[in-house]
Amino acid sequence: MNATPDPCHQPEVNLRVDNHVRDIDDYPHTFPDDDPPPRISGAIIIPDDILSEIFYAALYQEEDGATDFDSTVPMVSYLSNTDPVQLGHVCSHWRTVALGTSKLWSSVCIDHPRGSHVNLTKLWMERAKTHPLKLTIKTEVFLPIDPSPFLEILEILITKLEYWKEIDFDLPQEVILNFSKILQQRRTEFQQLESATISVHSRQRHFYKIKDHDSSTQSPIDSIWEAIHSSSSLRHVNWKNLYEGRPLPNHCPWNRLTRIKLDYHIAIDKLLEVLSLSPNMEDFRAGGLSKSFVSTRTVYPTPIVLEKLHTLYLTTPDNAGEFFANVTLPALQNLHITYPPPPTLWGQERRNSSNEASKFQQFLSRSKCFLKDVWLNTPPFDDNDLRSHLASTAFQSVVHLRITGANLITDNTIRFFTSQQMNTDIMPGVECLWFEMRDTEVTDGLLSAMVASRWLLEIDQTTRRCPARLREARFTKDFWRDFGPQDIKGFSDMLGQGLHVSISPGALGMQG
Secondary structure, three states: OOOOOOHHHHHHHHHHHHHHHHHHHHHHHHOOOOOOOOOOOHHHHOOHHHHHHHHHHHHOOOOOOOOOOOOOOOEOOOOOOOOHHHHHHOOHHHHHHHHOOHHHHOEEEEEOOOHHHHHHHHHHHHHHOOOOEEEEEEOOOOOOOOHHHHHHHHHHHHOOHHHEEEEEEEEEHHHHHHHHHHHHHOHHHOOOOOEEEEEEEOOOOOEOOHHHHOOOOOOHHHHHHHHHHOOOOOOEEEEEOOOOOOOOOOOOOOOOOOEEEEEEEEEHHHHHHHHHOOOOOOEEEEEEEEOOOOOOOOOOOOOEEOOOOOEEEEEOOOOOHHHHOOEEOOOOOEEEEEOOOHHHOOHHHHHHHHHHHHHHHHHHHHHOOOOOEEEEEOOOOOHHHHHHHHOOHHHHHOOEEEEEEEOOOOHHHHHHHOOOOOOOOOOOOOOEEEEEEEOOOOOOOHHHHHHHHHOOOOOOOOOOOOOOOOOEEEEEEOOOOOOOHHHHHHHHHHHHOOOEEEEEOOEEEEEO
């Protein structure tokens, strides 16, 4: 899980801070007019519990592209360029508060373990006390591997095994055997572990796959996962590439899992088997579906129903329709589907596109889901099929929509999106549109007119139309295609009314 503060608690913290700010503002009025109030520091007045919340929010604020990450010391995350040690450099009061706030030390990110990390990691673990831990270890494959600091740090972390809540370990093969032995001795101490991600780099610095290294006895990495799977709190797993090309682990607690992520291709029949074993699945993401498909109609005479699955990310072959024909997902909200690039779909393989579109449409109708976030990436159907999908009930609740492909965002598709009347608009709640138009020409002026129809500054007194919800739009063309003058002028006019517009070669992005 992300290490940022729970947004549900922020209003309470902000309210308490606001109350104290008001107290400070009122403070001078308690003195006579001829006696100026003393100067006081707001940081001193702020109660320690509020100050610790401010520290936490500052430390765990993610920064995209932080460039000054110090890899020689632990950090709270890769997206933060600071650590709680720095708070103690300001003043003794801040140091006291920071040392007494265990959750400031509960998230540890170690980049390529080295000697300088060892004592600091031990210090962080002492200061974290009994707070649940989020632990991250990363290996830089182009740097020399010294197993000693890796193992020393793992041994320190294992002393706090009962407090592990989330782990993301990227380890070299050289430490796996010893790590497995240590973990097996204390596996019964897992109490709070909810989420686990482990990847391993082979000695050749490729992603480690069990099938390439261990064929007879149980592999050390499989033993590690067996220990992790024993946690009664485990809900989320990411096996990376470890089980590619071999059966998934038989010690996996399928019934408890709510999220699985795979970074490799999995056969459709195997995917359906996994889902059939996981009734509580909420979030499933797979790097791809292979073309290997065993007929599931005989195994699953009726589609598998997953009442809780709300997020599905798949990279599919062109027979993804077989997957959609065998599942029903009434809670689905987030759907990202990436198909093969178009050149592999022309000819004989492309003839099945209407069948694919039909099975997908039947899936939407059968699931009766209400989608929120959708990305259709190079789907194997034409613009008519696309508009048919987008007009379905499942798409009318969409907030974020991204479409990528050739001959999909045509003039008819853009007119389809252009708002006419609020009671008949397609997807009236869309806030973000992203069209990646490949090998497609559209009539100049249509795009800007569509955006203008969905981005209204005020109620039209004649039609009484309420402001539309569009907040962001992005259009990408082939790098040799330009936007026409009418579209450029239309976007410029909206820019003058407060819509933020950025233009780059072959792409145009807007935010409002």
